Amino acid sequence: MEKKISIKDIAKIVGVSPSLVSMVLNGKAKQYRIGEEVAKRVKETAEEMHYVPNMVAKSLRSGKTQLIGLIVTDISNPFYSAIARIVEDRASELNYTVLISSTDENLKNTERLVEVLLNKGVEGLILVPCDGSKKLVRKLQESHFPTVLLDRYFPDVELSSSCLDNYRAAEMATEHLLSQGYRNISLVAYNTKMQNILDRISGYEDRMKIAGLSAYIHVRKVNILNSKPDIRKALEELIHKEQIDGLIFLTNMLATNGLYCLNEMDVKIPRDVAVVGFNGSDAFDLFYAPITYIKQPVEQIAKEAIDILIKQINKINYTTKLFLEPELIIQQSSRRNP
Amino acid sequence: MEKKISIKDIAKIVGVSPSLVSMVLNGKAKQYRIGEEVAKRVKETAEEMHYVPNMVAKSLRSGKTQLIGLIVTDISNPFYSAIARIVEDRASELNYTVLISSTDENLKNTERLVEVLLNKGVEGLILVPCDGSKKLVRKLQESHFPTVLLDRYFPDVELSSSCLDNYRAAEMATEHLLSQGYRNISLVAYNTKMQNILDRISGYEDRMKIAGLSAYIHVRKVNILNSKPDIRKALEELIHKEQIDGLIFLTNMLATNGLYCLNEMDVKIPRDVAVVGFNGSDAFDLFYAPITYIKQPVEQIAKEAIDILIKQINKINYTTKLFLEPELIIQQSSRRNP
DNA sequence: CAACAATGCTAAAACGATTTAGCAAACAGA
DNA sequence: TCTGTTTGCTAAATCGTTTTAGCATTGTTG
Incomplete structure (x- = not known):
């Protein structure tokens, strides 16, 4: 890259002041009553010299970085990388840049990453809060820093969130197995206090x-x-x-690891046991008995999260907790007579 | 968040000049012969007031953004999200921030994203070049902008790259099938001019x-x-x-889709045909006949890419083309007598 | 004690942009 | 012709930081 052209360079060439160049290049020529002739020359010169505005300087002046942070547990987890992709695309449309970090479900990491991202000047945060992060989340809420929780939420913290309707999802899974004639249905969950998991457990228990x-x-x-x-x-x-x-199985990871174990144990699906998982994957679909699963509206979850966040950044100050509709994809693993 | 504390605020409180505060807070108290007593008071005050430096101002002054760009074809592709995770972690250690974008294997997108990231002030680029991007890549090389290609390279462009030894990988896959007694071995590849794929094809052909x-x-x-x-x-x-x-199958996507097709066609693996894929996945491992595959040294590929990039950013100007060792994970799908 | 060095600090410029205040010149109205 | 308005532009301040030049004051040396 050749050395950077600044607004001053253009000003010098055209023989006007830097201020004028700035005005023209920001489309405010009319507003500031710049002569048409001069405006045209400025634009042409900027073009010829391949001027690109210095975003850092712009940011310093405006106090806006156009940066948002996305903190997930692990970007290499397919669910979150799918989310990241959609957030990224939507942010780009809205002229924002996304900084992505992974916490590995660790509270200390989460705290550190929030700090780091705030230091980097993000204007808002999309956060997948890990177990035990309620205090941190509450602090964010109290600071009124634009924040949207994703995938997980806290019932007693007034912070926007974009999540699956976890209760309904577990209900659907349970109902389905019941409808197929299964009775002795059990659940494999995480040992956690996170509400999304607790909701899933309740959905199952209530239905049973x-x-x-x-x-x-x-x-x-x-x-x-x-x-x-x-x-x-x-x-x-x-x-x-x-x-x-x-x-x-309450999560994709549980189901995937569960399938490995069932294979090792020589348990046949659905002959010996029917299985329902969460979140699809090729592993589910290519399994000898393709696995029935709860499909999350990933795209919607991601889009809503960022749209809410941007609204909050723009001071349209409201809080929404979204619980989005799951879908049950029925495959062979849960059919009574396959 | 409370309103931001600046160096000036601290200066005012302590009763010194902003310059002094800056010097102290940058650990240059000794160098600039600041009195120990004053230095201590400055540090304490900064601490008390929860001073956080404004990165944007720092960037403007220094001309460094500590930003690097990572352009992949699709961040929701597990291979690239694994790469992203490692790059992210390593970058963080080195005090850099990563901006991630996805091209969808599209040249226009790639060109646009390179532009966008350069405008955002990234100091270097890790790029997975799509088919037909040679011209763009050559332009990057000629501009001497710090750039490292990842996963794919161009033999006749002198730009650093961090890739699998694709030729060797295909050789290994072919050798293995031959060693198991298979003879009529064929290849499913992409219709592309990308060198990584061409190398794989050559490896297979030569071995045959x-x-x-x-x-x-x-x-x-x-x-x-x-x-x-x-x-x-x-x-x-x-x-x-x-x-x-x-x-x-020359890529994970080809193998995964191929397995769906083989299932539909009622072709049994390895009874009817032996299979070798690229890049592991749960889908491979959970398949009724776990799939033999070429394992890429993902971690090494990612780490080398960023380390080379950082060196280039720091003007240690050299070009390396890395071809990293594949590993063959042998499973049931390619065994003669399972 | 004069000359010079070391010490401890400040003022000002700079990074690249934006915005506010305001200055000349041209023009209009009376 | 005088006053007032419009037009077209510039100078300067500002965002928060870093760095360079330099100014007092004190200390050291011959």
């Missing part, structure tokens, strides 16, 4: 109770990190001791 | 020739976008007309 199957309610909670051994243990208990006939 | 199996060389090329119908057609020809016994 309504069906008069309280006795069959089994919720197994596994560690969110390095969950494979926990899952294996839970599945062995459920299958061999509890004799379950249906399994709902 | 060495084995005296030139007659069995079949390379089918499918469209890079919306490839499913092409793949289906290619596979039907290969399986039913050419009677092949081995299949190498």
